[in-house]
Amino acid sequence: MPRLVLLSAALFAVACGNPAARNQPDIDTQLAAEIAKIRAVDNHAHPVRPTAAGEKPDDEYDALPVDNLEAQSDPVRQRSSSPEVIEAHRRLFNGDKAKIAGAHGADYAVWILDQLGIETMLANRVAMGPGLPESRFRWVPFADALMYPLDNQSLIHNPDQKAFFPLEERLLRRYYAECGVAGKPATLAAYLDTVVRPTLERHKNAGAVAEKFEMAYLRTLDVGNPTRESAEKVYATGAGDYKALQDYIFRFIASESGRLGMAVHIHVAHGGGGYFNTAWANPLLLEPLFDDPSLRKTTFVMIHGGWPFTSETTPLLSKPNVYVDFSEQTAFNYPRDVSEVIRKWLEYVPEKVMFATDAYPFSPEVGWEEAGWIATNTGREALGLALSGMLRDNEITRDRAVELARMVLRDNARKLYGLK
Numbered sequence: 001m002p003r004l005v006l007l008s009a010a011l012f013a014v015a016c017g018n019p020a021a022r023n024q025p026d027i028d029t030q031l032a033a034e035i036a037k038i039r040a041v042d043n044h045a046h047p048v049r050p051t052a053a054g055e056k057p058d059d060e061y062d063a064l065p066v067d068n069l070e071a072q073s074d075p076v077r078q079r080s081s082s083p084e085v086i087e088a089h090r091r092l093f094n095g096d097k098a099k100i101a102g103a104h105g106a107d108y109a110v111w112i113l114d115q116l117g118i119e120t121m122l123a124n125r126v127a128m129g130p131g132l133p134e135s136r137f138r139w140v141p142f143a144d145a146l147m148y149p150l151d152n153q154s155l156i157h158n159p160d161q162k163a164f165f166p167l168e169e170r171l172l173r174r175y176y177a178e179c180g181v182a183g184k185p186a187t188l189a190a191y192l193d194t195v196v197r198p199t200l201e202r203h204k205n206a207g208a209v210a211e212k213f214e215m216a217y218l219r220t221l222d223v224g225n226p227t228r229e230s231a232e233k234v235y236a237t238g239a240g241d242y243k244a245l246q247d248y249i250f251r252f253i254a255s256e257s258g259r260l261g262m263a264v265h266i267h268v269a270h271g272g273g274g275y276f277n278t279a280w281a282n283p284l285l286l287e288p289l290f291d292d293p294s295l296r297k298t299t300f301v302m303i304h305g306g307w308p309f310t311s312e313t314t315p316l317l318s319k320p321n322v323y324v325d326f327s328e329q330t331a332f333n334y335p336r337d338v339s340e341v342i343r344k345w346l347e348y349v350p351e352k353v354m355f356a357t358d359a360y361p362f363s364p365e366v367g368w369e370e371a372g373w374i375a376t377n378t379g380r381e382a383l384g385l386a387l388s389g390m391l392r393d394n395e396i397t398r399d400r401a402v403e404l405a406r407m408v409l410r411d412n413a414r415k416l417y418g419l420k
């Protein structure tokens with residue numbers, strides 16, 4: 001039986017820097033104790049699958065890994081020299097990560113979840129496998145590759161895209177193979193029927209709870225509503241408005257995901273890589289899609305909550321089928337900043353707000369474990385600060401504050417994905 005380690009309030013205060021040095025009203029201690037006890041559902045992360053000695057190291061934790069791009073200026077909290085990274089490493093491994101990993105073997109990833117106080121982690125990965133059991137990890141595969149069935153040379157304008165598109169093409173070839181299709185079918189109808197729909201159904205049957213789009217790394221989040229005829233023509237000829245074809249395929253995937261009971265996760269925020277176009281990731285670009293009556297049976301989750309456009313995210317929560325998580329913010333931003341974002345959302349539509357870490361293997365020093373440690377503690381501290389502020393301002397009762405903490409850390413996600 002895995003050892004259960006719940007985070008203590010004191011621990012997450014220490015791990016997240018030095019709150020005493022900041023001039024702030026502190027977290028209500030009773031609330032902090034309640035928050036520390038809650039075993040969370042992590043709405044978005046990239047756990048690395050533990051592999052045995054001699055086995056190929058796992059490389060399926062992302063369809064578009066950002067750890068091999070041209071150098072960028074890393075946010076200060078993510079640098080290997082960051083005191084929080086060093087502290088996370090010490091707390092988890094006491095200086096010897098390899099020894100701890102070896103001691104836990106195939107149970108290592110589950111052991112890490114226990115250290116992070118996470119009951120269930122949504123694993124955004126190309127594929128699952130041994131070491132990531134469904135009892136603790138639920139799959140979120142990638143759908144972007146399906147949007148780019150043509151020659152993608154015209155979409156490459158910078159070194160990041162030059163690295164990304166061949167990876168999407170490789171994943172699409174894998175989807176072709178898994179569907180038993182030799183290559184690109186001749187017509188759009190055949191493509192949708194023999195590749196796109198069967199891929200989504202296969203994901204669903206393998207346990208997927210959502211499909212993930214990393215679209216903003218490749219193009220704008222502005223999804224139009226082209227006619228079937230125009231999309232068919234572009235598909236068949238390879239000429240004309242390629243974006244219209246992508247938009248058509250995206251809508252087909254969103255609609256099918258709704259039919260299959262899978263949510264649609266969209267990266268909505270600034271992203272990794274020195275060429276990331278932040279304006280392409282503005283959540284307001286998604287509003288026409290969210291307002292389309294034909295897609296109201298599809299649940300959309302704005303992964304990362306739209307940072308830095310977090311105010312723009314807030315009104316979108318009034319759409320009945322739109323949710324949000326604060327992953328990535330918990331990795332890159334400080335608890336005070338994250339708490340202000342969370343408070344805005346909790347004061348608006350709290351049933352749609354979800355905790356998440358974006359635990360990701362950023363570098364040799366900042367693995368998914370250290371990133372997860374920083375993010376789980378930042379998320380809990382930020383939530384505590386937000387709720388303590390609402391309590392002090394008489395917006396909510398103490399009981400409601402505890403209820404909101406449970407909703408954000410666990411219950412909203414459980415309800416959305418039908419988790420036990």
Ligand SMILES: [Zn+2]
Binds near residue numbers: 044045046358360
């Ligand atoms: Zn991610």
